Amino acid sequence: MDGTPDKVLIDRLLLRYRVEQFYIQEAELLDSRQFHAWLELLADDIRYWMPLARNQESGKWDGEYTREGKDLNWFDEGKFELEQRVKQIMTGLHWAEEPVSRTSHMYSNLQVEDREDGSLNTRCRFLVYRNRTETETDFFVGKRHDTLRRDGDGFKVAAREIFLDQSVLLAKNLTIFF
Amino acid sequence: MSVDTLAGYTNGLVNLDSGLISRDIFTRQSIYDEELERIFARSWLFVGHESQIPEPGDYILGKMAEESVIFNRDRHGKLHVFLNNCRHRGMRVCRYDRGNSTKFACPFHAWVFSDEGKLVGVPKLDSAYHNELDRSKWGLIEARVYSYYGYVFACWDEETPDFETYLGDLRFYFDDYCELPDGTHGEWEAFGGTFKWRVPCNWKFGAENFAGDYYHNPSHASVDSIVLSPAGVKGRHTYDTITRKREQYLLNICVTPEGHTSRGQLFKDDYEYMPTYQEMTVVEDYFRDCYAQRQARLGEKSRWFGHGGTIFPNVSYSNGVQSMGTWHPSGPHETQVWRIFLAPKSAPDEVKDVLRHYVIRYQGPSGLTEQDDMENWGSAHEGARGTIARRYAYNYGMGMGYERKGWPVDWLGGDVYATEDVSEQNQRAYYARWAALMDQPPSAPQQRETAAAAE
Numbered sequence A: 001m002d003g004t005p006d007k008v009l010i011d012r013l014l015l016r017y018r019v020e021q022f023y024i025q026e027a028e029l030l031d032s033r034q035f036h037a038w039l040e041l042l043a044d045d046i047r048y049w050m051p052l053a054r055n056q057e058s059g060k061w062d063g064e065y066t067r068e069g070k071d072l073n074w075f076d077e078g079k080f081e082l083e084q085r086v087k088q089i090m091t092g093l094h095w096a097e098e099p100v101s102r103t104s105h106m107y108s109n110l111q112v113e114d115r116e117d118g119s120l121n122t123r124c125r126f127l128v129y130r131n132r133t134e135t136e137t138d139f140f141v142g143k144r145h146d147t148l149r150r151d152g153d154g155f156k157v158a159a160r161e162i163f164l165d166q167s168v169l170l171a172k173n174l175t176i177f178f
Numbered sequence B: 001m002s003v004d005t006l007a008g009y010t011n012g013l014v015n016l017d018s019g020l021i022s023r024d025i026f027t028r029q030s031i032y033d034e035e036l037e038r039i040f041a042r043s044w045l046f047v048g049h050e051s052q053i054p055e056p057g058d059y060i061l062g063k064m065a066e067e068s069v070i071f072n073r074d075r076h077g078k079l080h081v082f083l084n085n086c087r088h089r090g091m092r093v094c095r096y097d098r099g100n101s102t103k104f105a106c107p108f109h110a111w112v113f114s115d116e117g118k119l120v121g122v123p124k125l126d127s128a129y130h131n132e133l134d135r136s137k138w139g140l141i142e143a144r145v146y147s148y149y150g151y152v153f154a155c156w157d158e159e160t161p162d163f164e165t166y167l168g169d170l171r172f173y174f175d176d177y178c179e180l181p182d183g184t185h186g187e188w189e190a191f192g193g194t195f196k197w198r199v200p201c202n203w204k205f206g207a208e209n210f211a212g213d214y215y216h217n218p219s220h221a222s223v224d225s226i227v228l229s230p231a232g233v234k235g236r237h238t239y240d241t242i243t244r245k246r247e248q249y250l251l252n253i254c255v256t257p258e259g260h261t262s263r264g265q266l267f268k269d270d271y272e273y274m275p276t277y278q279e280m281t282v283v284e285d286y287f288r289d290c291y292a293q294r295q296a297r298l299g300e301k302s303r304w305f306g307h308g309g310t311i312f313p314n315v316s317y318s319n320g321v322q323s324m325g326t327w328h329p330s331g332p333h334e335t336q337v338w339r340i341f342l343a344p345k346s347a348p349d350e351v352k353d354v355l356r357h358y359v360i361r362y363q364g365p366s367g368l369t370e371q372d373d374m375e376n377w378g379s380a381h382e383g384a385r386g387t388i389a390r391r392y393a394y395n396y397g398m399g400m401g402y403e404r405k406g407w408p409v410d411w412l413g414g415d416v417y418a419t420e421d422v423s424e425q426n427q428r429a430y431y432a433r434w435a436a437l438m439d440q441p442p443s444a445p446q447q448r449e450t451a452a453a454a455e
Ligand code: FES
Pocket: B086, B087, B088, B089, B090, B091, B106, B107, B108, B109, B110, B111
């Protein structure tokens, strides 16, 4: 190194910075209950998937997570279905979210990788804290794998895989978004 | 006998003359402890579906009340249900949710059990046990097993009648549930995975809700205002589309004295198929064809359109989404729900996909409907805990005295009662059964095995 900035490294840092900003913005929208604005960040053909996890023998992990498009999953849906979830919350009559939860979405361990078609693969860990009514409290921790499509200066989420680190769901419901 | 039960259950805590039920039955630890022995150790409990373990050697873990069980198919194809509990010190001999194995080796001191439950391996049998351990007496504890059209139930108690007797006159309704959409007893296939989650309420709240509570529809106003039905129209049920223009009775059905329940619609005429999935040709053709076949096969009995119900004590079946949901007690204040979903094995992939998407969005913790149900049960449970609140019984009196037998048609079954629209008839039948069992002390308490081993 001769002291001049490494162009490749700087490009990667910039990209990473933009992805980070995107996720910070996303968390901001979710945690401030701007669900309609959050939906805008999702591609119209998004696949939103959260499998079930099973306890399996070491080394025989094939099938540890249920399959998208085939098995039962906590979520296996597209934008239309996510819109319905938002609509339901907005009725003010969805008692599982009325009063609405307080959430904080936190992301870390971000990895960003370019794909040949110009989109990005990202991986991160998430920690979502949810508290509602008086003492109802849940921690959701796991891994999130996204495909991000470039959209002007920003991105759209084209696919999201959410691996929650639980086999028996410890919360009574999944009324929040990941 | 504890202080709580001095009054007894039947016409004590569960007053069937007045329709009043004490809140204590949901929250008292001593009552809960008695339930484990008097309800769960005696009843036929649902453990799984045969399609979850299709091959010899396949197993999954199930649950009977609080306890883990192994539900397996041995190398000869026979079904078993074993307590997942080593006879030596009680360690789980199977630690995986599913797999294929012809033996279960205990991690603690390495006793090995076969897929038929026999104790086949004991380390140092000669040098430490001096060959004095009779292995034939120390196999896995095995339950009675019965497969009803592939839906498998198990029971610990030898004195409980066989499963079909236990089912009683629910037979017509559970058969209807077990039939494919074309009215045949063809094969169902469970989707991979089991929903497992915790709800902060007594196990009976889910069971009584599914037993028949059309009265709680207002709590589903939010989901009724969006699109959930796969028919792509507003509403949560596919059958809202199918049946809304038909003359019908909305019925609650209870089976006495077994305490099982069903609910559904009885049409007053033979109606034509109602186009439902217009945008999905394969799916539309499948259900249209099934509908015609079912009508031809069952005749006027095809006018019954079941919605689901609860098989006493803790499994609820739902038609349409074809689910079996078990309310496992997990202390008086928590339920662990396990639910599987099935599709007709022979149906086209498009049909299975529609059903699968629908169930995920309808029931369970991510399901738009049950999310609100759980909110109700959690709050009803909390409402049964307070010192002051507990002095006031819950009212289960709706429609008391209006139950009718052999109505509206005589083929609905023998010892069944029906009420129309909303009523609490089904919950009363359910708790009558619950109270009768709770009043009956166990005939041979826990010492059974110790005595047998000492022989
Ligand atoms: S506990 Fe299983 S061998 Fe000792």
